[in-house]
Amino acid sequence: MDATILIVEDDRSIREITELGLRDAGFEVRTAADGDEAIIRFHNEQPDLVVLDVMLPKRDGLEVCRAIRAESSVPVVMLTARSDAIDIVVGLESGADDYVTKPFEMPVLVARIRAALRRAQHIDPAETLTIGSLRIDVLGHRVTINETEIGLTPTEFRLLVELARRPGQVFTREILLERVWGYSYLGDSRLVDVAIQRLRAKIVPESGSQELIETVRGVGYRAVR
Amino acid sequence: MFGSFRARLIATVIALVGLTAGFVAVTSFVLVRNSLRGQLVEEAVARAEFNITVLASTDQLAADAGRDEFQASGLVDRFVLRGTDGVYVEFANGESFASSLGLLAADDLLSPKIRGIVERAEYGFEFLTVEDTPTLAVGGRRPPSGPDFYFFYSAEETDSALSQLGRVLAVAGIGILAFAALGAGLIARRVLRPVAIAARAAGIMAQGDLSVRLPAETGDELGKLAVAFNQMAASLEREIGALLEAQGRERRFVADVSHELRTPITALVNEAARLEHRFQELPDTDRRVGEMLVTDVGRLRHLVEDLLEVSRLDATMSAADLSVVDLPRFLEAVIADRHPAADLTISDSIGTIHADRRSLERIIGNLLDNARSHAPDSTVTITADIRAGELEIAVTDNGPGVAEEDLPHLFDRFYKVDSSRQGGSGLGLAIARQHARHVGGDLTVRSGSEVGLTFDLRMPVTQPLHPGDPAENSVPHPEGEEKSTPRSTS
Numbered sequence: 042m043d044a045t046i047l048i049v050e051d052d053r054s055i056r057e058i059t060e061l062g063l064r065d066a067g068f069e070v071r072t073a074a075d076g077d078e079a080i081i082r083f084h085n086e087q088p089d090l091v092v093l094d095v096m097l098p099k100r101d102g103l104e105v106c107r108a109i110r111a112e113s114s115v116p117v118v119m120l121t122a123r124s125d126a127i128d129i130v131v132g133l134e135s136g137a138d139d140y141v142t143k144p145f146e147m148p149v150l151v152a153r154i155r156a157a158l159r160r161a162q163h164i165d166p167a168e169t170l171t172i173g174s175l176r177i178d179v180l181g182h183r184v185t186i187n188e189t190e191i192g193l194t195p196t197e198f199r200l201l202v203e204l205a206r207r208p209g210q211v212f213t214r215e216i217l218l219e220r221v222w223g224y225s226y227l228g229d230s231r232l233v234d235v236a237i238q239r240l241r242a243k244i245v246p247e248s249g250s251q252e253l254i255e256t257v258r259g260v261g262y263r264a265v266r
Numbered sequence: 267m268f269g270s271f272r273a274r275l276i277a278t279v280i281a282l283v284g285l286t287a288g289f290v291a292v293t294s295f296v297l298v299r300n301s302l303r304g305q306l307v308e309e310a311v312a313r314a315e316f317n318i319t320v321l322a323s324t325d326q327l328a329a330d331a332g333r334d335e336f337q338a339s340g341l342v343d344r345f346v347l348r349g350t351d352g353v354y355v356e357f358a359n360g361e362s363f364a365s366s367l368g369l370l371a372a373d374d375l376l377s378p379k380i381r382g383i384v385e386r387a388e389y390g391f392e393f394l395t396v397e398d399t400p401t402l403a404v405g406g407r408r409p410p411s412g413p414d415f416y417f418f419y420s421a422e423e424t425d426s427a428l429s430q431l432g433r434v435l436a437v438a439g440i441g442i443l444a445f446a447a448l449g450a451g452l453i454a455r456r457v458l459r460p461v462a463i464a465a466r467a468a469g470i471m472a473q474g475d476l477s478v479r480l481p482a483e484t485g486d487e488l489g490k491l492a493v494a495f496n497q498m499a500a501s502l503e504r505e506i507g508a509l510l511e512a513q514g515r516e517r518r519f520v521a522d523v524s525h526e527l528r529t530p531i532t533a534l535v536n537e538a539a540r541l542e543h544r545f546q547e548l549p550d551t552d553r554r555v556g557e558m559l560v561t562d563v564g565r566l567r568h569l570v571e572d573l574l575e576v577s578r579l580d581a582t583m584s585a586a587d588l589s590v591v592d593l594p595r596f597l598e599a600v601i602a603d604r605h606p607a608a609d610l611t612i613s614d615s616i617g618t619i620h621a622d623r624r625s626l627e628r629i630i631g632n633l634l635d636n637a638r639s640h641a642p643d644s645t646v647t648i649t650a651d652i653r654a655g656e657l658e659i660a661v662t663d664n665g666p667g668v669a670e671e672d673l674p675h676l677f678d679r680f681y682k683v684d685s686s687r688q689g690g691s692g693l694g695l696a697i698a699r700q701h702a703r704h705v706g707g708d709l710t711v712r713s714g715s716e717v718g719l720t721f722d723l724r725m726p727v728t729q730p731l732h733p734g735d736p737a738e739n740s741v742p743h744p745e746g747e748e749k750s751t752p753r754s755t756s
Contacts, residue, residue, distance in 0.1 A: 054533035062536060122528040144532035144567050147539060213590055226599040227627060230589060259620060260590055 044158055045069040047088035049079040049105065050120065051097050059092070062147035068154070076100025080108055090158055092150070094120045095132055103135040110136035114194040116157035120145070133235035138196040139222060140232075156223035161195035170205040172253050172264045175244055177205055186244065196221065197240045200233075204254060204264040213261040237262055272454045279450035280443060287442045291435040298431055302424045303393075306402055311389050314404040314417045317345050322408060322415065329411060333361040336413075345417065351401070352418035358411060368397040372416060380405050384414050393421060400425040460488040464495055476503035517581050524574035531567050538563045565691075572693035575628070576679070579700045586622040586705040588728065593619050593657075597650060600627055605634035608646040608661075616652055620728040625701040629709065632694040633661040633721050639690055640683075641665020644718060656707075657727045664718040676711050 046068045050056040053074075060070045071086045073079040075098045083091065091109060095102040106117050119132045119140040132140055138157050141150050170177040176185050179202055184191045193201065199221045204212060214230035222232060237254060244253055255263050321344050327336060336342075336355060342365050345353050354372040355363040364370045375394050383390030384405040391404045400421040407414050460480070467478045476499060482492035538560045545553045593616050601608050630648070637646045644665035651658050668676065668683045675681045677699045680692040695709075698721075702709035707725025714720055 052529045052533065054537070055529060058533055058536040058540065061540065122525050143528040144535045144571070147536050213592075215592070225603075226595055227603060230623075259588070 043067070043069055044089040045071065045086060046154065047071045047073065047079070047082055047086060047091045049073045049076075049091065049097065049102070050094045051075060052094075055094075059147075059150070063092075063151070063154070066147075066151045066154075074098075076102070076105045079105045083109060083113075088115065089161070090116045090118065090154055092118050092120060092154070093137070095128070096122060103132060106132070106135040106137055110194075114192060116161055116195060118150075118153055118157055129229070130231060130235060133232060134239070136194070136239070138194060138236075152223075157196070159223065160199045160221065170202065172205050172208055173251070175205075175253055177202060184244070191243055193240070193243060196236060197243070200236055201240060201244070204262065208264045209266040211257045211261050211263045217261070233262075272451075272458060275454045275457075276447060276450040279453075280447050283446035284439075284443055287439045291439055295428070295432060295435060299428050302428065303402075303421070306419070306421060306424050307391050307404075310402050310404045310417070310419045311391060313349060313419075314389060314406050314415065317348065317350065317417060318406050318408050318415050321345065321348070324408075327408075327413075330358060331413070332357050332359050333363050336363055349419075350417045351420045352396070354416040354418070355413050356416075357413040369418065372396075372403075372418075376403065376405070376416060384416075394418075457488075460492065464491065467495070467499075471499060471502075476506060517577055520573065520577040521581070524570055524577060527570045528574075531563070531570055534563045535567055569691040569693075572691040572697060575697050576693055576700070579697065579704065586625065588620045589623055591619055591621045591623050591626065593617070593621075593650065596623065596626070597630065597648060597659075600630045601634065601648065604631045605638050605646060608634060608637070608648055611647065611649045613651040616650060616657075619652075619657065621657070621725070622705045625705050626725075628701045629698045629723055630659065630661070632698040633723075635690060636694055636721075637661060637663040637665070641718065652727065655726060656724050659723040660720055661723075662714065662718060662720040664714065667713055667718050670713065673711055673713065677709070 046063055048056060048059050048063070048070060050059065050072070051074050056072050056074065060072055063070045071082055071088060073082045077099045079091075079093070079097070080100070082088075093102045093106060097105065100108075102119060106119070109115065109117060116139075117137045119137040120143060121128055121132060121140055122143045129140055138160075139153050141153055168179045170179065174186050178184075182198060184193055184198065184201065200217065203217060203220050214233040215226055215228070217233045218224040218228040218230060219226070221236075222228065224232075237256075241252060241254055251265060253265055255265060257263060322341055326341065327339055331339075333355075336357070342353060346365075352369050353363075353365045354369045354376075357363070362373065364372055375396065377392060380390040380392050380403065384407050387407045387409060389404060389406045391402060394401050394403050396418060402419045402421045403416055404419070405414065405416040464480055467480055470478045479496045479499060480492035482489050482496060541556060542560050545556050548556060594610075594612050597610055597612065601610060634646065634648075637644070641663040642665070644663045646661065646663045649660045649662075672681075672683050676683070677695050679696045682692055699709040702723055702725060705725050707723065710722050710724075712720050712722070
C-alpha cells in the first residue's frame with residue numbers, strides 16, 4: 042500500500058514516532074508542524090488522507106479541517122487530547138471522518154487510517170440507487186438531486202449508500218459504525234450522529250418536503266422509501 | 267407557618283376588643299336602665315303619694331271604709347285620670363279591691379318585702395310582670411291605719427326603650443368586632459408581609475440562588491432583620507462564589523494537567539512500543555529495564571486516562587445518554603476487549619435495552635480490569651438479569667478477596683488494599699461507581715462465601731424491546747419515553 046498520509050502534529054516526538062509507525066505500516070508519509078504549513082503541504086502533496094491534531098499553533102485543527110473540506114473530500118482522522126464530548130462533536134462537525142483519542146497506540150491509528158482509506162476506494166458494484174429525488178451512481182461515486190451534483194466525502198457517501206440500499210429499514214448506530222466505519226461493536230456512535238447531520242445538510246430536498254433520512258427515536262436511522 | 271401566627275394575632279385582637287366593647291356596652295346599659303327606672307320610680311312614688319294623701323284623704327274615704335264605699339267614691343277613675351294604670355287596695359276590714367282582672371292576683375304577685383315596707387307606713391316599690399306586661403308597683407298606707415294602696419304603672423315604654431338600646435349595643439358590638447377582625451387581619455398582613463417575603467427569599471436561597479436580597483426600606487425591627495438577612499446572603503454568596511471558583515480552578519487545573527500529560531505520554535507509549543520489538547537484541551539486564559519501562563509507561567498512561575475521566579465526571583452535570591444496546595452482544599464485546607477468559611451467563615429474557623452504553627462499558631470494563639489485576643488466575647463470571655425494571659449485573663471472581671474492613675473503601679479514590687501490589691491507577695473502581703450513579707444506579711461489593719469478591723451493579727433500564735431484530739420490528743418510541751433518563755426513574 043503506498044497511500045500518502047499527511048501528519049499534522051505540533052509535538053515533535055509524536056510527529057516523529059507516528060511517522061515511523063506509519064512508514065512501517067507501508068504508507069508514504071508527509072508531515073506538517075502547524076496549521077499554515079498543513080494547508081501548504083496539503084496543496085503541494087495531495088495526500089490520500091490527513092491525520093490532524095486538534096490543538097495546533099497558528100491555525101487550529103478545526104480550521105484546517107474546514108479549509109480542507111472546502112475544496113476536497115479527502116479523509117481526515119483527527120487526533121484529540123480531550124475526550125470531552127463537546128470537543129469530539131465539534132471536531133466531527135468541522136468535517137473529520139473519524140477521530141483517535143490521545144494517548145493512542147499505533148495499531149489503532151493504522152486500523153482507523155486503513156478503514157477510512159477503504160471507504161474512499163470505489164469497490165461497490167455498478168448500481169444506481171434512488172431515495173426521493175436523490176440519485177446515487179454507486180460506481181461513478183456521484184450523487185445528484187435534479188441533475189445537480191452534490192459533493193460528499195467518502196464516509197458520507199458510504200453512509201448514504203448503506204441506508205439507500207434498504208430504504209425503509211432502520212439501521213442502528215452500531216450497525217452503521219461497523220459497516221461504514223469498520224468499528225467493532227464498542228465504537229463511538231456520535232460518529233454516526235454527526236455524519237448523518239452533515240449528510241442531511243447536504244442533501245436537503247426542495248424546501249418543505251420530507252427529510253430523506255429519518256431518525257427513529259431510540260433506535261437509529263432509515264432512508265425514506 | 268404564618269397561618270397560625272396570623273390566626274393567633276387576629277384572635278387575640280378580637281378577644282381584647284370584644285371584652286372592651288362588652289364591658290362598655292354592659293356598663294352603659296346598666297347605667298341607662300338605672301337612670302330610666304329611677305326616673306319612673308320617682309314619678310310613680312310622687313303620684314302614689316299624691317293619690318293617697320290628697321285624692322284618697324280621710325275626707326274622701328273613711329278610715330273604716332270597705333270595698334263598696336271605695337267603689338262608690340269614684341276614686342279609681344280619678345287615679346286613672348292622674349296617670350295610674352291600675353290599683354289594688356286592701357281595706358282595714360280585710361276586704362280588697364282590684365281595678366282589673368289581672369290585679370285580682372295582686373295579693374300573690376306582691377312580695378313580702380314590699381308588704382313589710384308598706385306596713386311600716388313607708389312607700390315601697392317593685393317591678394313585676396302583670397299579664398305579661400312589665401309593671402312598676404308602688405305601695406303605701408294611708409295614715410294612720412290604712413287602707414293599703416298599691417298603684418300599678420306600666421313600665422313597658424321604659425323596657426322597650428331599654429331593649430332597643432340593648433339591640434343597638436349588640437349590633438354596634440358586632441360591628442366593632444368585625445371591624446377589629448378586619449383591622450387585625452390587615453395589621454397582621456402588614457406586619458407579616460416582610461416576614462413572608464423573607465421566607466420566600468430564604469426558600470429561593472435554599473434552592474441555590476444566592477443573589478436574592480430583601481427590600482430594607484424601614485428602620486424598624488423588620489428593616490433591621492432585612493439588613494441582617496442581606497448581609498448574611500451577601501457573605502454566603504461571596505464565600506460560596508469563592509469556593510466554587512476555587513473548585514472550578516482546581517478542576518480546570520486537573521483537566522489541564524491531564525491534557526498536557528497526554529501529549530508526552532502518547533509519544534512515550536509509541537516509543538516504548540517500538541523499542542519492545544528490539545528487546546531480544548538486548549542483554550538480559552537491559553531487557554529487564556526495557557520491560558519495566560514499557561510496563562511503567564503503560565501504568566502512567568492509565569493513571570492519566572483515569573484522572574482525566576475522574577475530572578470529567580466531577581465536572582459533568584449532563585444526563586445519561588441513552589441509546590439502544592444489544593446487551594448480550596455488548597457484554598461479549600466488552601469481555602473480548604478486557605478479559606477474554608471471563609464466563610458470561612445472561613438471562614434469556616434480556617435482549618435489547620435502553621442504556622448509556624459508554625457508562626456501561628466503563629463500569630463493566632473497569633470491573634473486569636480489576637478482576638484481572640487483583641485476581642489474576644481466578645475464574646471470573648458475569649451474570650446479567652433484569653428484575654423489577656432493574657438491570658442486575660454481577661461480576662464475581664474467586665481470587666483472594668479482601669478483608670471485611672477494607673470492603674467499604676474499595677471505591678475510594680487511590681485506595682490500595684495491598685500497597686505492595688501494583689496494578690491499575692487506583693481509580694478504576696471509583697470511576698465505575700461514579701458512572702453507575704451517574705446513570706441512576708449503584709455499584710456495591712460483597713465478599714464471596716469462601717473466597718473472592720462479587721461486584722453488583724444495579725441500574726434502572728427503560729422498557730426493553732422484544733428480543734430479535736430491532737431494525738425490523740421496532741416502532742418509534744413515544745417522545746416521553748425517549749426523553750426519560752434512568753436518573754428520573756430512580
